Amino acid sequence: MAAPDVSVVVPVYDEAESLPELTAWIDRVARAEGLTYEIVMVDDGSDDGSWEVIERLAAQYPAVRAVGFARNYGKSAALYCGFAEARGEVVFTMDADLQDSPDEIPAMRRMILDEGYDLVSGWKKRRHDPVGKRWPSKFFNWTARTVSGIRLHDFNCGLKAYRRKVVKSIEVYGEMHRYIPILARRAGFRRIGEKVVEHRARKYGRSKFGLERMIKGYLDLITVSFMSHFGRSPMYFFGSLGTVMFLLGGATTAWVIGAKLYKQAHDVPLRPVTDQPLFYLAILAIVLGVQLFLAGFLGELINRGASNRNDYLIDKKIGKQ
Incomplete structure (x- = not known):
């Protein structure tokens, strides 16, 4: 028809x-x-x-x-x-x-x-x-x-x-x-x-x-x-964002601890690390960074198992089929 x-x-x-x-x-x-x-x-x-x-x-x-x-x-x-x-x-x-x-x-x-x-x-x-x-x-x-x-x-x-x-x-x-x-x-x-x-x-x-x-x-x-x-590479989004947050949180944590050690060595008055909100924000950033990275990793595993992961629109061909 x-x-x-x-x-x-x-x-x-x-x-x-x-x-x-x-x-x-x-x-x-x-x-x-x-x-x-x-x-x-x-x-x-x-x-x-x-x-x-x-x-x-x-x-x-x-x-x-x-x-x-x-x-x-x-x-x-x-x-x-x-x-x-x-x-x-x-x-x-x-x-x-x-x-x-x-x-x-x-x-x-x-x-x-x-x-x-x-x-x-x-x-x-x-x-x-x-x-x-x-x-x-x-x-x-x-x-x-x-x-x-x-x-x-x-x-x-x-x-x-x-x-x-x-x-x-x-x-x-x-x-x-x-x-x-x-x-x-x-x-x-x-x-x-x-x-x-x-x-x-x-x-x-x-x-x-x-x-x-x-x-x-x-x-x-x-x-x-x-x-x-x-859609085909969720790790690019979640992994990138997670890595940035992890590095930012890790660097902030290192800075807070380093500042405390420096003040201790030079007898400068200091606050305990656990009394500083910045320390907890840094730890939160590390945790969220790990979770986002894992979300991207899981997304890649799910995408790899999808039956249509290699479905591409082929518009033109040359040669015998």
């Missing part, structure tokens, strides 16, 4: 009202452009009847395929399963709430195929969200740009386009869907672009994300940044 021109992966969580309209819209755009397509819907444990709606849509539209979770696992899990199912030459992700416009599909697909991008992220330059959601998002995106070095305005935009090999080469887990561009670059895909897209006001239901996503977002940013730099 020939692969479709585009796959549209749609995570679904309690969006029964919007699914028929979204499906018809994607079908209309694809037909107008003469594109073969598939819609991969992933029901993330909905309890509003979304799965029954998906079943009816699959009977009406042969291009609709679906996966259903037994409970709510989160958007990252839905995208991971959707990417595994996607067969299209260009893979899109799109939220099910109709705030992302399928009309953007043709232009974003051309950016992938004609301009050579590996990933194109949407930028909701004009957002139809309350101020309490927009300003934290601006700060979050600024932080993500600063930490990652990827010059995107909107990391968390649900509307993105990918070359197929990108989604087959990355693993989205936890809450990492916000950082797919970082995961893609870590995997070796550096052609990352951006397109201003239409952001529509929510037509049905309500947002499923609260303020707690900001806390999770920053914790995940620390995680993905660390994994990007030290």
Whole structure:
């Protein structure tokens, strides 16, 4: 069976009202452009009847395929399963709430195929969200740009386009869907672009994300940044930091003891070493240094035993295989 021109992966969580309209819209755009397509819907444990709606849509539209979770696992899990199912030459992700416009599909697909991008992220330059959601998002995106070095305005935009090999080469887990561009670059895909897209006001239901996503977002940013730099060699981080702390604590301890011996030899008034807070701080630094070094060593042992420790993205080959 020939692969479709585009796959549209749609995570679904309690969006029964919007699914028929979204499906018809994607079908209309694809037909107008003469594109073969598939819609991969992933029901993330909905309890509003979304799965029954998906079943009816699959009977009406042969291009609709679906996966259903037994409970709510989160958007990252839905995208991971959707990417595994996607067969299209260009893979899109799109939220099910109709705030992302399928009309953007043709232009974003051309950016992938004609301009050579590996990933194109949407930028909701004009957002139809309350101020309490927009300003934290601006700060979050600024932080993500600063930490990652990827010059995107909107990391968390649900509307993105990918070359197929990108989604087959990355693993989205936890809450990492916000950082797919970082995961893609870590995997070796550096052609990352951006397109201003239409952001529509929510037509049905309500947002499923609260303020707690900001806390999770920053914790995940620390995680993905660390994994990007030290995921294969944790000793470089923990060992280096542990060695510095151990040497600093050891030198401070030697200085404190040396100062005491010098004062004793020259009959200078002195305080007992155990009465000096600096001595205990130095001992603490030594202990923490040893623990950090051991953490790096254990990380290396775990990494050495990982089955995917030598999984590398091979993009080109020459010669007989």
